[in-house]
Amino acid sequence: MTGFLTLAGKRALITGGTQGAGAATVALFRELGADVLTTARTRPENLPGEMFVAADLITLHGSDTVADAVRSRMGGVDIIVHMLGGSSGPGGGFAALGEAEWQAELSLNLLPAVRLDRALVPAMIMQGAGVVIHVTSIQRLLPLPEATTGYAAAKAALSVYSKSLSKEISPKGVRVVRVAPGWIETDASVRLAERLAQEAGTDLDGGKRMIMDALGGIPIGRPSQPAEIANLIAFLASDRAATITGTEYVIDGGTVPTA
Structure with a gap:
């Protein structure tokens, strides 16, 4: 059917999929026919157990748990959407960010994506197809110095990592795309x-x-509404975006000033 977007037959891992834009993305992927597995530290009551694995992705053990669940439950993955992220940094500018605060921002906003890609992308390369979507943030371009320096820096690192990964694995059949939301x-x-x-x-x-x-x-x-973020991610994950890789899509209502 012309104009019909589908993810039927696709196996998808969506991190941070129990609330906000993550939950909206899980719901839309299921509606479009994907087999979805998501993860968080605790399972919400409205999410079937077969779709969920409990894990703390700020730890290496948590990432290993999720990767093992992807292999055992779905036999691999076709789409990875790294939705997990957030900031717990205190206000007060750079001087308020000690070692623990910096480690927390990197452990939540950068390292889970790096670890899961390291565990799961080699199998995507072996099958010659796949899509990896890293959800970054416009704050890598517009940081708020009073409160989000650590978060913005971690998201900037995620964006650079994503671009490098795309250059390495796109020739092997695996697309890598970034989505940068503004305020949701x-x-x-x-x-x-x-x-x-x-x-x-x-x-x-x-x-x-x-x-x-x-x-x-x-x-x-x-x-933006969570469903609007999900709509963009679903399109980029679909075969309709088959030639899109290595790029970042800003969805912020025009917040970032551009020429």
């Missing part, structure tokens, strides 16, 4: 907006405007 309206970001609104004595819309102002503005006037 998740439950966590709404809670942040509510907190900011309460502190400033305004309403939820006012709290959202505060976040948009901190980012330098969002021309479309709103954050």
